[in-house]
Amino acid sequence: MATSQAKFVCLPEPGTAGSVGTQQKALQINLDPTKYGAFAEIGAGQEVARWFFRVGGASGTIAKTMSAYDMTVSDAIYGPSERYVSRSRLAQMLDHEYTLLVQRLAAKRGATTRFFVFADTVAAQSYQRRDECHGWMGVRFQHQPGADASEVIVHVRMVDRENLQQQEAVGIMGVNLIYAAMNLESNLDEFLRSLADDLGPARVEVDMAKFCGPAFRNCDNRLISLKLVQFGLTNAAMFTADGEVIQASEVLYKKNILVERGTFRPLTNATLDMLQCARAQFVQEPGVLGEDLLVLMEMTLHNLLDGGIIDAQDFLDRVDLLGTVGKTVLISDYGEYHRLAAYLFRYTKKKIGIAMGVPSLREIFDEKYYTDLEGGILESFGRLFKNELKLYVYPFLDPTTGAVITAGNLRVEPHLRHLYEYLMENHYIQGLREYNPSYLPMFSRDALARIRSGDTSWETMVPAEVAERIKERRLLGYKPPA
Numbered sequence: 001m002a003t004s005q006a007k008f009v010c011l012p013e014p015g016t017a018g019s020v021g022t023q024q025k026a027l028q029i030n031l032d033p034t035k036y037g038a039f040a041e042i043g044a045g046q047e048v049a050r051w052f053f054r055v056g057g058a059s060g061t062i063a064k065t066m067s068a069y070d071m072t073v074s075d076a077i078y079g080p081s082e083r084y085v086s087r088s089r090l091a092q093m094l095d096h097e098y099t100l101l102v103q104r105l106a107a108k109r110g111a112t113t114r115f116f117v118f119a120d121t122v123a124a125q126s127y128q129r130r131d132e133c134h135g136w137m138g139v140r141f142q143h144q145p146g147a148d149a150s151e152v153i154v155h156v157r158m159v160d161r162e163n164l165q166q167q168e169a170v171g172i173m174g175v176n177l178i179y180a181a182m183n184l185e186s187n188l189d190e191f192l193r194s195l196a197d198d199l200g201p202a203r204v205e206v207d208m209a210k211f212c213g214p215a216f217r218n219c220d221n222r223l224i225s226l227k228l229v230q231f232g233l234t235n236a237a238m239f240t241a242d243g244e245v246i247q248a249s250e251v252l253y254k255k256n257i258l259v260e261r262g263t264f265r266p267l268t269n270a271t272l273d274m275l276q277c278a279r280a281q282f283v284q285e286p287g288v289l290g291e292d293l294l295v296l297m298e299m300t301l302h303n304l305l306d307g308g309i310i311d312a313q314d315f316l317d318r319v320d321l322l323g324t325v326g327k328t329v330l331i332s333d334y335g336e337y338h339r340l341a342a343y344l345f346r347y348t349k350k351k352i353g354i355a356m357g358v359p360s361l362r363e364i365f366d367e368k369y370y371t372d373l374e375g376g377i378l379e380s381f382g383r384l385f386k387n388e389l390k391l392y393v394y395p396f397l398d399p400t401t402g403a404v405i406t407a408g409n410l411r412v413e414p415h416l417r418h419l420y421e422y423l424m425e426n427h428y429i430q431g432l433r434e435y436n437p438s439y440l441p442m443f444s445r446d447a448l449a450r451i452r453s454g455d456t457s458w459e460t461m462v463p464a465e466v467a468e469r470i471k472e473r474r475l476l477g478y479k480p481p482a
Contacts, residue, residue, distance in 0.1 A: 230301060236330060241325075274394040378419075
């Protein structure tokens with residue numbers, strides 16, 4: 001529940017010495033005779049190409065620009081698409097334009113040129129459109145002349161409220177992406193930080209990025225998702241059990257969602273028992289049974305801290321174990337649960353459930369976490385429980401007294417007792433039933449200590465497939481028995 005204390009890397013403010021300005025980036029590419037490419041832009045104007053024309057020397061960089069706005073014309077060029085602002089349409093654009101560029105120019109200048117294609121498809125503010133403004137953009141490029149293509153695609157949410165400002169943001173972001181691909185491919189931390197140069201998080205959010213190709217042979221896109229959150233480019237990022245990065249609307253849209261937050265270091269039998277019990281009760285809610293249900297395992301930046309820092313390998317070990325049991329992972333900096341709920345409400349109006357233990361429920365009723373809200377704890381609960389969100393609470397075995405504390409017998413501060421009773425009576429808070437009492441003494445921190453000490457008893461505390469993966473890959477500092 002505590003807000004994250006991760007060591008964020010601050011993004012440079014527009015115009016500061018911490019970044020190369022947009023104009024200088026575009027001009028530098030224009031004046032480099034080894035870089036040559038094409039631009040295809042749909043929506044929000046041809047703002048990216050315009051920067052390269054504006055700074056001068058564009059003939060040294062631009063082979064072609066185009067914009068197929070009409071859907072029929074667009075389909076005739078790139079093929080049909082169910083959604084025009086989508087990852088699939090962006091892929092069609094990159095495929096078509098890159099193939100043409102290389103076919104037409106490789107024989108003439110391929111030996112000395114690094115070819116690239118930039119494409120974007122954007123839904124900006126308009127007279128007809130008043131919902132979320134976002135877009136997909138990508139660059140396919142050669143990291144050296146004659147090399148196989150590498151690629152970076154990103155999903156961008158535009159925070160500005162006016163169309164003109166959104167167009168400007170798209171142009172700057174596109175220049176940043178092209179510049180980073182052509183100059184920063186060997187330093188992905190710097191690559192990611194540079195995406196918001198001259199913009200900052202107040203204007204754009206990059207909530208998904210995927211790197212592939214020979215320029216990024218050692219890149220793990222799960223780690224990229226973590227860094228997007230850690231560097232302040234977004235508040236949350238997601239990937240599937242097999243490590244495929246996804247954008248939230250691709251999987252959350254109109255879904256019933258069940259979330260469990262934890263450290264998962266490691267995933268224990270109690271962790272899965274909590275989830276299974278919560279799911280059994282969640283599907284009994286009206287409108288959930290038989291409908292699409294997505295289960296998310298969420299880690300906050302605070303969950304990932306170890307000694308004040310985030311260890312990349314430790315993070316990858318944890319998500320490797322979550323993948324072993326087929327779970328989709330959400331990384332966020334939402335310390336407070338009402339902020340997590342607001343994020344989920346952005347994508348679905350269907351049922352949302354959150355599985356948690358008694359210690360987390362106790363923290364939710366700690367008023368010190370809501371001093372930044374004018375309405376305090378009442379405002380936070382109003383945000384959390386709107387749309388009938390439910391909390392499913394797993395019992396806690398007090399290691400000191402041996403008492404089992406449940407949602408039914410938890411004691412909160414006297415002045416909050418009636419509020420707690422109201423939430424219980426109206427089933428916003430539900431104690432979990434049919435749990436396995438033998439799992440209650442199992443805590444991740446104890447299992448981790450035994451994994452690292454060579455005490456084999458930890459194997460009884462985690463699912464069998466998780467134990468095998470830990471031993472096979474020596475995850476989480478595993479120490480074999482003497």
